[in-house]
Amino acid sequence: RKxxxxxxxxxxxxxxxxxxxxxxxxxxxxxxxxxxxxxxRKEPKLLxxxxxSGNEDGRFTAQLNRASQYISLLIRDSKLSDSATYLCVVxxxxxGNNRKLIWGLGTSLAVNP
Amino acid sequence: NAxxxxxxxxxxxxxxxxxxxxxxxxxxxxxMYWYRQDPGMGLKLIYYSVGAGITDKGEVPNxxxxxxSTTEDFPLRLELAAPSQTSVYFCASRMTENYGYTFGSxxxxxxx
Numbered sequence: 001r002k003x004x005x006x007x008x009x010x011x012x013x014x015x016x017x018x019x020x021x022x023x024x025x026x027x028x029x030x031x032x033x034x035x036x037x038x039x040x041r042k043e044p045k046l047l048x049x050x051x052x053s054g055n056e057d058g059r060f061t062a063q064l065n066r067a068s069q070y071i072s073l074l075i076r077d078s079k080l081s082d083s084a085t086y087l088c089v090v091x092x093x094x095x096g097n098n099r100k101l102i103w104g105l106g107t108s109l110a111v112n113p
Numbered sequence: 114n115a116x117x118x119x120x121x122x123x124x125x126x127x128x129x130x131x132x133x134x135x136x137x138x139x140x141x142x143x144x145m146y147w148y149r150q151d152p153g154m155g156l157k158l159i160y161y162s163v164g165a166g167i168t169d170k171g172e173v174p175n176x177x178x179x180x181x182s183t184t185e186d187f188p189l190r191l192e193l194a195a196p197s198q199t200s201v202y203f204c205a206s207r208m209t210e211n212y213g214y215t216f217g218s219x220x221x222x223x224x225x
Contacts, residue, residue, distance in 0.1 A: 045216070100158075
């Protein structure tokens, strides 16, 4: 099992739709979680951190499910500008009990007019 | 604040040449990182630093070297470039391990 797994998509949705992505992680000791977005040929940009209690930022909602070891990102009222790749990032521990950051391969979203 | 600045943005190298990718941040972040991203692949950590004078290998350090003489700068050195080093290189920094990264805009390197 990969340490961090995401459905690569692509997700094609119409403007105004609600779309959700999941990201599963294998290490139950993982500490912190993030969602980044990456536009084509650009650098990743932090979208939001994911807190245990769940958090919301405008149209975006992130949730953490420790029991099932996944995080989710919900986008409401999709805009054309939301088209991007969404990367899940997990702060976890390696065999030597040192922290390391694991990046998912990303989920591609295309919002269509 | 400029954030994280990477230079150059593009470079073509011949096999066996060397170069240094520059990275500078003005946010007084202790933690700095070099990643490479290949098409269809996730970000792979090359080297990282938790403060001036301290560097450590990531997942894919072979063929690269780094130094961290100041808090602001974290250059990545490629010695004897190989086609396998064709990639997009991102530098990033963050305040602590519990914060998200700020990335530079990347360097697109082609080795021919």
